[in-house]
Amino acid sequence: MNRKFETNSKGHLVLGGVDAVELAKEYGTPLYVMEENTILSAMREYKASVDRFYNGNGLICFASKAFSCKEIYRIAMREGLGTDVVSGGELYTALSVGFPAEKICFHGNNKSDKELEYAVTSGVGRIVVDNAEELERLSKIAKKLGKTAPVMIRVKPGVDAHTHNFIMTGQIDSKFGFALETGEAMDIVKKTLDTPDVRLVGIHCHIGSQIHEMLPFTETAKIMMKFIADVKKETGAELDELNLGGGFGIIYTDEDKRIEYLSYMEAVSKVIHECADSMKLKLPFILMEPGRSIVGEAGTTLYTVGAVKTIPKIRTYVSVDGGMFDNPRYILYGAKYDFLLANKADKPADRKVTVAGKCCESGDLLGENVELGNAESGDICAVFSTGAYNYSMSSNYNRNVIPPVVFVKDGKSRVVVKPQTYEDLVRNDI
Numbered sequence: 001m002n003r004k005f006e007t008n009s010k011g012h013l014v015l016g017g018v019d020a021v022e023l024a025k026e027y028g029t030p031l032y033v034m035e036e037n038t039i040l041s042a043m044r045e046y047k048a049s050v051d052r053f054y055n056g057n058g059l060i061c062f063a064s065k066a067f068s069c070k071e072i073y074r075i076a077m078r079e080g081l082g083t084d085v086v087s088g089g090e091l092y093t094a095l096s097v098g099f100p101a102e103k104i105c106f107h108g109n110n111k112s113d114k115e116l117e118y119a120v121t122s123g124v125g126r127i128v129v130d131n132a133e134e135l136e137r138l139s140k141i142a143k144k145l146g147k148t149a150p151v152m153i154r155v156k157p158g159v160d161a162h163t164h165n166f167i168m169t170g171q172i173d174s175k176f177g178f179a180l181e182t183g184e185a186m187d188i189v190k191k192t193l194d195t196p197d198v199r200l201v202g203i204h205c206h207i208g209s210q211i212h213e214m215l216p217f218t219e220t221a222k223i224m225m226k227f228i229a230d231v232k233k234e235t236g237a238e239l240d241e242l243n244l245g246g247g248f249g250i251i252y253t254d255e256d257k258r259i260e261y262l263s264y265m266e267a268v269s270k271v272i273h274e275c276a277d278s279m280k281l282k283l284p285f286i287l288m289e290p291g292r293s294i295v296g297e298a299g300t301t302l303y304t305v306g307a308v309k310t311i312p313k314i315r316t317y318v319s320v321d322g323g324m325f326d327n328p329r330y331i332l333y334g335a336k337y338d339f340l341l342a343n344k345a346d347k348p349a350d351r352k353v354t355v356a357g358k359c360c361e362s363g364d365l366l367g368e369n370v371e372l373g374n375a376e377s378g379d380i381c382a383v384f385s386t387g388a389y390n391y392s393m394s395s396n397y398n399r400n401v402i403p404p405v406v407f408v409k410d411g412k413s414r415v416v417v418k419p420q421t422y423e424d425l426v427r428n429d430i
């Protein structure tokens with residue numbers, strides 16, 4: 001593993017200036033640890049890129065499906081970001097800390113009436129319409145509430161972003177949005193312009209996730225600008241806003257490389273300027289929705305090693321006290337991670353093992369054939385880059401409790417999500 005990490009004189013892994021072994025002692029394991037400075041610098045880098053390359057004419061909306069809790073909305077709010085929510089629950093959490101509703105984009109391919117009502121009543125800035133039925137329902141709801149709902153249309157630009165099928169959302173065969181090539185995107189735009197009690201502010205797309213190349217993004221920007229031009233030609237309406245979604249890749253293992261966020265905005269801004277010039281369009285207000293790339297690399301999960309089982313000539317299983325209930329990404333996608341024994345961080349990772357979770361599911365693994373040092377019961381096993389789609393995808397499978405989230409910064413730690421308790425587990429049981 002080529003990953004750089006910090007160690008102290010005890011040979012322990014250090015996260016945000018704090019000894020990871022001490023964190024495990026203080027808060028128990030499994031434990032989600034998030035380095036706050038990594039989150040802040042990603043947010044600032046994205047924001048600065050819009051200021052520098054697009055004259056500040058845009059809004060970075062943190063895609064909170066990657067990691068949703070009160071504190072992350074507070075931080076995003078302080079940093080001047082917007083947020084993308086995808087359920088009534090995420091919306092509630094954001095609003096509960098006073099997140100400005102006008103800076104919220106509300107997504108989802110099957111929003112309920114209740115969720116739409118909640119979004120309209122709260123004054124959400126953009127409701128991203130995903131299907132024709134939703135548009136009709138939204139119009140009725142807005143009328144009933146005496147409001148006009150601001151709408152973006154989710155478009156499938158048809159770009160192949162070379163990523164994992166399960167997280168591919170830009171192609172025609174996707175449950176999200178309206179396809180360009182079939183004409184349904186144009187049809188829904190026309191329909192929206194004719195629908196009462198909604199106001200079309202722009203179009204949205206999201207081409208996939210964990211993307212490491214620039215080309216899919218710049219191609220998408222071109223396609224979307226061309227669509228804005230087509231809409232103008234066919235309807236006379238010039239759309240104000242273009243939301244280019246998220247999807248920027250992060251480093252999980254040595255196989256990954258990361259696009260610099262500044263260079264992303266530089267390249268996309270160039271394309272948008274060129275298109276606006278040649279197509280005689282005004283420059284749209286740009287929205288972007290990075291999720292994984294803001295919180296992913298900030299997170300490390302700490303586990304305690306329990307059983308170590310060697311099956312001769314086959315493999316060694318190193319079992320830890322977490323698993324698919326705190327990180328379902330391996331069982332969902334075969335996701336890869338870097339592992340390290342936090343209490344032996346200065347020792348060589350000289351064997352290949354399978355790290356197994358504790359759930360009653362053979363597929364409950366965190367990694368197969370991964371490099372690790374000599375793991376023994378009681379060691380602290382760290383898994384890197386777990387800040388996105390881990391805590392937010394956690395469950396109570398096998399009635400395991402969801403671990404707490406601790407933020408670390410400048411040598412200090414603080415709890416931002418308390419550990420669940422057994423009482424929490426039975427709270428709603430009758």
Ligand SMILES: Cc1ncc(COP(=O)(O)O)c(C=O)c1O
Nearest residue numbers: 063206209246247289290291292
């Ligand atoms: C509409 C939309 N925006 C933003 C994101 C965030 O993507 P990522 O976390 O890869 O940046 C997603 C992820 O699925 C999405 O569906």
